[in-house]
Amino acid sequence: MAQLGDLERSIMDALWASDAPLTATELQDTLEAGSAGVSGKQLAVTTVLTVLSRLEHKGLVTRDRSVRPHLYRASSSHADHTAELMHEILGASSDRSEVLARFLGQVSPEEAATLRGLLDSPPRDSGLSA
Amino acid sequence: MAQLGDLERSIMDALWASDAPLTATELQDTLEAGSAGVSGKQLAVTTVLTVLSRLEHKGLVTRDRSVRPHLYRASSSHADHTAELMHEILGASSDRSEVLARFLGQVSPEEAATLRGLLDSPPRDSGLSA
DNA sequence: GTCGCTCTTCTACGAAGTGTAGAACACAAA
DNA sequence: TTTGTGTTCTACACTTCGTAGAAGAGCGAC
CATH class of the missing domain: 1.10.10.10 (Winged helix-like DNA-binding domain superfamily/Winged helix DNA-binding domain)
Structure with a gap:
């Protein structure tokens, strides 16, 4: 892409x-x-x-x-597109866990909180409108 | 970049x-x-x-x-570089939370678990060797 | 010291991607 | 049918990237 x-x-x-x-x-x-x-x-x-x-x-x-x-x-929402791009980059990596660790290491506290919240809440849905 | x-x-x-x-x-x-x-x-x-x-x-x-x-x-480790790229893309977005939500929506269960673990463990370190 | 080998820098070119737009074509309303 | 607006075709310049030859630089051998 x-x-x-x-x-x-x-x-x-x-x-x-x-x-x-x-x-x-x-x-x-x-x-x-x-x-x-x-x-x-x-x-x-x-x-x-x-x-x-x-x-x-x-x-x-x-x-x-x-x-x-x-x-x-x-064709897709900005968020979807961006998330896809991020996955594309992550997917091209050999050591996903390590990358994720680094990624989180650079994330702001607010975003970390956001992520925590998202991981706790039901992860099962897609297709929300932006 | x-x-x-x-x-x-x-x-x-x-x-x-x-x-x-x-x-x-x-x-x-x-x-x-x-x-x-x-x-x-x-x-x-x-x-x-x-x-x-x-x-x-x-x-x-x-x-x-x-x-x-x-x-x-x-200059930097593969993981660092990749994580930086991901941040770059995320940073260019207007609605970070939305992107993160989508990102997590596309993540595999294993990776979700990894992320959960990383978020729980002390986030304070960097410079781990790959 | 200079000869020669190895390594680096300079320069170059073609292909692909991107910004930019004119020329020509299509279609609907008058 | 004419006219105006919108679309497609075609084109060109500039940048990036793969590719490498030609020329220059440094170092060890003689």
Whole structure:
């Protein structure tokens, strides 16, 4: 799955931040607003569309072609995606326990508490909406 | 920090697997042996050196220039590196708790047990040898 | 001291991925 | 059918990575 480029990430962030699916033009506006400040430079819509196609190809974005301005949305929630990435990295390791130990060693007390809570509470569920 | 290429990863793996620092030539041999089987093709030493330089530039490898055949070793342990990567990804997320929840949702029972154990035991130590 | 060997640095190139966007095409409304 | 908006095709420059030759540097042998 690998890492994303800057623009790809920006677009994914915009999609993740939006409840409803977005059109390319809407994304274009969102991106301009997001990177606001000094630049104010707007990307060409084709640029946004190209990146969206690439993201769709990578499986990160799904597109609704049934409506005319196509609608784009993230295939999975940001949290899901991030968690998957973390697992991918963990899975590539030979010594999972050791990695987990290090991971916890770097975790903040708050996060440790969160983890404890999560481990105690029923671990059996998935598909919660973000 | 980002992700590594195939050869870069192979070299890091070799360094991580070795107790002592290695020279470029030793790494060259190790890589040949590691990828053994059908290929048997050996990389040019310069290739190994180039990649080592790049890895040094990225901070993943440190080099001892005081001895003649320079000695190369991984800057941090494999587990440390992996854990750092996981934190990097987690840190880039806006909703850490949600990500952690998803992460745990995908974790195997064994790993969950490991985590529980780690969270219960004194979290205060670092620098364990891999 | 300089010859030669080994190791390192410089330089380079091709492939892949990414940011960027124009040109051309498709489709619906007027 | 024309027109405007949205999508696809194509393209190019830049970066990263795998790959390695050519040239330079240091050290031991003679």
